[in-house]
Amino acid sequence: MKIRTTRYEITGKSVPRELSGFRIALFSDTHNKDYGQHGERILSLLEAEAPDIVIFAGDGVKKSAHSTDPVKGTERAAELFTAVAARFPLYYVNGNHERRWQKRSRNLPYFSGYVRQLKAAGVHYLCNESRYIAGGALRITGLDLPPKYYKMRGGRLTQLSSFIGRCDPEAFDLLIAHTPAFFPDYAAWGADLTLSGHIHGGIIRLPFIGGLISPHRRFFPRYDYGYYEMDGHSLIVSSGAGDHKPRLTFNNPYEIVLITLCHKEAVHGA
Numbered sequence: 001m002k003i004r005t006t007r008y009e010i011t012g013k014s015v016p017r018e019l020s021g022f023r024i025a026l027f028s029d030t031h032n033k034d035y036g037q038h039g040e041r042i043l044s045l046l047e048a049e050a051p052d053i054v055i056f057a058g059d060g061v062k063k064s065a066h067s068t069d070p071v072k073g074t075e076r077a078a079e080l081f082t083a084v085a086a087r088f089p090l091y092y093v094n095g096n097h098e099r100r101w102q103k104r105s106r107n108l109p110y111f112s113g114y115v116r117q118l119k120a121a122g123v124h125y126l127c128n129e130s131r132y133i134a135g136g137a138l139r140i141t142g143l144d145l146p147p148k149y150y151k152m153r154g155g156r157l158t159q160l161s162s163f164i165g166r167c168d169p170e171a172f173d174l175l176i177a178h179t180p181a182f183f184p185d186y187a188a189w190g191a192d193l194t195l196s197g198h199i200h201g202g203i204i205r206l207p208f209i210g211g212l213i214s215p216h217r218r219f220f221p222r223y224d225y226g227y228y229e230m231d232g233h234s235l236i237v238s239s240g241a242g243d244h245k246p247r248l249t250f251n252n253p254y255e256i257v258l259i260t261l262c263h264k265e266a267v268h269g270a
C-alpha cells in the first residue's frame, strides 16, 4: 500500500505574521492498520517533512475494536500514535469509529484504556477542547460529535458552540473535525482552517465528477476531497491513510497532508 504526501499552502490575511512558515502535517482514518514496526511507514513520511505539529483527524481504530478482541483491535493504533507522539507534538480527535466504540457500556473500560495509552504517550487528545500554541497565535480545537451527526443526510450543525464554545478572533483558529459535512457551520463559527477526513475520497473517485459515495452511503458527498474555501475560511479534506473497507485507490491514493501557513499583508484599502 503506497502512501503519498499531498501539499497545500494557506495564504491570507487571517494567517498571523508569527505563523508564517508554520508547517502542519495531517493524517486520518488509519483504522488500526499495520504500517510496519512502530508505524515506520507513516513515521518516515512525517520525519522527511519535519512538520511543527501533527494532526490526526479521527478513526484511528475500526469496528473490530469493540467486537471479539478489543485489545488486538487497537494495538497497531496505539503503537503508531505512541511512535508519532515521541517525535512530534500530536493532536488527536475522535472519529465516528471511536464514538461507536464508546456506545456500549461494556466497551468503556477498553476505550478508556486506549485513551489512557494515548495520553501516557504524550498525545494531545482533544475531545471538544482547545489548546493554544505558538505563543497564543494558534488555537487548535478538536470537535467530537455524537454518532447521530454522522448519519444525517443534509441538515446543519447550528449549535456548534454548544460543543466547543466560541472561536477566538485574536488567534488563528484551527478546527479538527472528523467529518467535513458541516463546513458551512465550521466557517460560520469562525474556523480559519478546518482539517477533516472520514470520506475516504468518496471510496471510488470518478474522473471529472469526484467521490462517488460517503462511508454512510450518501452519494456524491459535497466535500469529498481536497481544498475548499468559503468567505476566507478554508477546509482541507484528506482521503486518509487507510480504510476499514476496500476502496479503489486509482485516482484516490492514500496520503498524508503537509500544510504550510503563509502570512500575507493586507492590501491597503482592501
Ligand SMILES: [Fe+2]
Residues within 6 Å of the ligand: 058, 059, 095, 096, 097, 178, 197, 198, 199, 215
Ligand atoms: Fe469516519
